[in-house]
Amino acid sequence: MGTTAVKWRIGVRKFGQRQRREALEFYLMIAPWVLGFLVLTLGPMLYSLFLSFHDFDLFHAPRWVALGNFRYLFFEPYPANPFWKSLAVTTYFTFLSVPVGIISSLVIAMLLNARIRGRALYRTLFYLPSLTPSVASALLWIWILNSRWGLANAVLRTVGLPELRWLTDASLVIPSFVLMGLWSAGGNTAVIFLAGLQGVPAHLYEAAEIDGANWWRRIWAVTLPMISPTIFFNLIMGIIGSFQVFNSAYLMTDGGPEYATYFLVLYIYQEAFKKLQFGRGSAIAWILFIILLFFTLVQFRLSGRWVYYEGEAAR
């Protein structure tokens, strides 16, 4: 009986009133997020844009320098101002580590998608390295890649190969970082690929096989087009992530040797929190933001050409 009473009341109540109440509840529930967005995201964004045109060291009021910070970054010569070097090594790292990482994760996902015994165990073993906190993995890789006492060179010695100065040779340190990244290639990226692979309908493979396609053809003509949205997602996330690399450079090489690992975020950290150059730090942060925005937009633009979305309605 109570139910009928409520039903009746809802029926009589003005429609607009119910909507207004629902809207009110909506705004109440997202109020914390909106507050956070204004105070911790939008406000700081605008303030860092403001700071990038100022000189600010925490102790004096911000001083307007117009494009001074950007002029310094773009035109001051190299050893005093490592901006171009920093941008170059960050870009080099991204263009090396993202393709290598994506291909390895995809290969691992394909291996783990095969019908083999103990698949769950293999998946766990491949996943475990990515659970290692980045500080711990930086520490263990410093130790493994140590040119005198490290395991890597001990192995090279045993098989009679020349030893390498993994982290102290300026031309080798970025490839070493990429190699370290491969260690966790079986992590989240591979799991996302695995989900994508499992979503490819089996009948497509059967049809391809009937048409006489060998396994290589089946990968090129069926697997890759079908998982192209997943590749796209991992590509964007990979680029954004590798442009923000910090921990390994901070702990392992301190940006060296010869600025070879002086990534942009390390540069921001040094300028802002070591030299208290908050204006210049903000300017670098905005340049980083614009580069990432550019990459993301280009990716979205290009995605129309190679990303295949099966039936929009299905999503």
Place this chain on the structure above:
Amino acid sequence: MSGNAYRRYPVLGMTATRLMVNALLYAIITIGAIVAMVPMVWTLSSSLKDTAHVFSVNIEWIPHPAYWSNYQELFVRLPFVRYVANTMIIVASNVVSSVLMASIAAFAFARLRAPAKNLLFFLVISTMLLPSQVTLIPRYLIYSRLGMIDTYWPLVIPGWLGGGAFEIFLFRQFFLGLPLELDDAARIDGCSTWRIYSSIVMPLAKPVIATLAIFNFIWAWSDLFGPLIYLNTMEKFTLPLGLATLRLNAEKSSRWELVMCGAVVSIIPPLVVFFLGQQYFVQGIALSGIKG
């Protein structure tokens, strides 16, 4: 990697080529798994050696004798118990806040109608593409103005203000999949919106809750950058920051076995959490990647 793998076939019917392909597959995947495990095993092994054996050019997998006292030293002589406890406080706050706040916001986005809802959700998504470095310096200045430097506030406040865009996105995806009739039926029975959220929708969301709790546990447990910037006093350090400091000191004191002990200790909690919630965890990562 062969296409054979995609099809079901009886073992007895395997041809010689298929057997070879299968053997190759097992060989590759086993070597891969071993390579993935080697750095961890080496770390564990190094953590049990004494200084003389750590600095040795010979590969010694099983330390003899094993110095378990290294761990004792880490916890008794160095403030590592403190570091672990400090980290746990921050982790607990972040896990609770991100699950609670993000699910409330996501519930509103998925189940309620209001003007400007789509615009707001677009803003939530766009913050995922914003590199945190852009807001880093002003945030530091704000917390500094509020006298919160060298406290845990800067590390826990963001979680309570919204709970994170990724978390909101994942919860919303899940809530959208639940039939709206659930809400209607409950409303007719006189349930308030809050009751629908807390007694109907949330109990169904256990897989997402578990996934995000695990994710946030691991993220907060591993975070170095936040503590590095906001904490100054040794007694307040988190485990990653304590480890980073230990590494800088090891350069001088050459106690690498202790650094390796610290690394092992910091790996254990994520491993435990992972094994406890493994099945939810893998589901959750897959869920996050489905929509490209």
